[in-house]
Amino acid sequence: MSNTVYEWQQAAWQFSRAALARGGHALLLTGARGCGKRDLALALAAAYLCDAPRSDGRACGSCESCRWLAAGSHPDFALIEPLIESDDAEAKASAATRRSSVITVNQIRETCDLLEITAHRDAGKAIVIHPAEALNAAASNALLKSLEEPPPRTVFLLVSHRPALLLPTVRSRCQFVPVRIADPLCAQRWLAANTQCEAPDLMLALAGGAPLAAAAIAADPAWTRRSGFLRALGAPDADPVRIADVYRDLAPAQVLSWLQTWTYDLVQFRFCGRTRYHRDLESIAGGIAQSLHPIAATRLHRDLVALQRHINHPLNARLLVEAMLIAYQRAVARDVTSA
Ligand SMILES: [Zn+2]
Incomplete structure (x- = not known):
């Protein structure tokens, strides 16, 4: 023990x-x-x-x-x-x-x-x-x-x-x-000493500052696919159905977690000019945030948080991921009122 x-x-x-x-x-x-x-x-x-x-x-x-x-x-x-x-x-x-x-x-x-x-x-x-x-x-x-x-x-x-x-x-x-965790450096030191983590500050950001959660992210094989997934989603011609197909082996809970933190980052960037979680993808977040409709993105984020309760028992994982990505696409569609 x-x-x-x-x-x-x-x-x-x-x-x-x-x-x-x-x-x-x-x-x-x-x-x-x-x-x-x-x-x-x-x-x-x-x-x-x-x-x-x-x-x-x-x-x-x-x-x-x-x-x-x-x-x-x-x-x-x-x-x-x-x-x-x-x-x-x-x-x-x-x-x-x-x-x-x-x-x-x-x-x-x-x-x-x-x-x-x-x-x-x-x-x-x-x-x-x-x-x-x-x-x-x-x-x-x-x-x-x-x-x-x-x-x-x-x-x-x-x-x-x-x-x-x-x-x-x-x-x-x-x-x-x-x-x-009063001192973030303390968490970074522990992460560097106890894991193979190459980017402790990024891992800690993704884990909301919690060191054991950061270590779990670093040890999860899905981690290496996060950047590619969000870059694909951030592309101007992103196709939600095709992305759901390419990443069909990812657990819906993993996709949901990335979408939650990513939509949070988009809204945060829109108002504060920086991201909280995906700091390595800040330039992509910034490009999307420029034309983001904050209310639609905030609603999406709220819906994704509500989905958390049911995500481990989906009837059809593939359809659920597709639905999440389509909802994301709609929410971040260029805001015509700001054009
Ligand atoms: Zn004893």
Whole structure:
């Protein structure tokens, strides 16, 4: 299990440790997707359960508790995440495995039943819930009971990219721990040292500044096709149906992600004269933005964001990609009112 506290997380780490030392029993770690909040929560849980933490507060890595965690068999620890949607052991082992989008009430109840049993080691219990916005209404209500009357020496570590989606009653019983990356150079250093990434600043821009998300982009084979795809789309004679055919092996979620960030960049360039994500394609974005109708582009961006919820289960992936590209083409068509 991860015992990593990244350089940019030192403030959040110290804040969390102090909150737990004061007797806090529920923390809500919030921040951008891909800034390592899950790893931080696991490191906090390991430290909380460790028999002999190091001088910096981190878990020792060698006591009985740490060995159980490493083996995935700690009786007083639970990591609650959306379940993997497959019975196939090989699929479950794959990093690209598809997970359900919700944490169910049964998952929470099973863990709460576990909490009823006395701690095996008389050293407390730790429960990590990731991502907490995946808790459905019934699961949230089941969790609420434990948050209101927590078993002795039990800590709940909730991790959320979108805390506004949590039930207000759950939020109000947690102490907020913002995980921010105050120094972008810190993220660039980590990316350069831990990945084969050739352009850390561009990767970080594409990932909205989140280092782990940037590393995931750099490791994804689809990354090498992004520039070609957006250049094809930006060509004056771009044909959405032909582009959908050429890039038919790309997942619709990948196309959607690029279109979302690209339309954001077009609107941003129109008003601010620079892009936020695709910085290497700024001159192309600038050419399109000159004649862009901002309202049409903003509407398209909003529709693409709404599509995110359904993108992993398309009835016909090819038709969906075609429809997205045609909608894009219409939205960025030359604005006749500005001619
Ligand atoms: Zn230990």
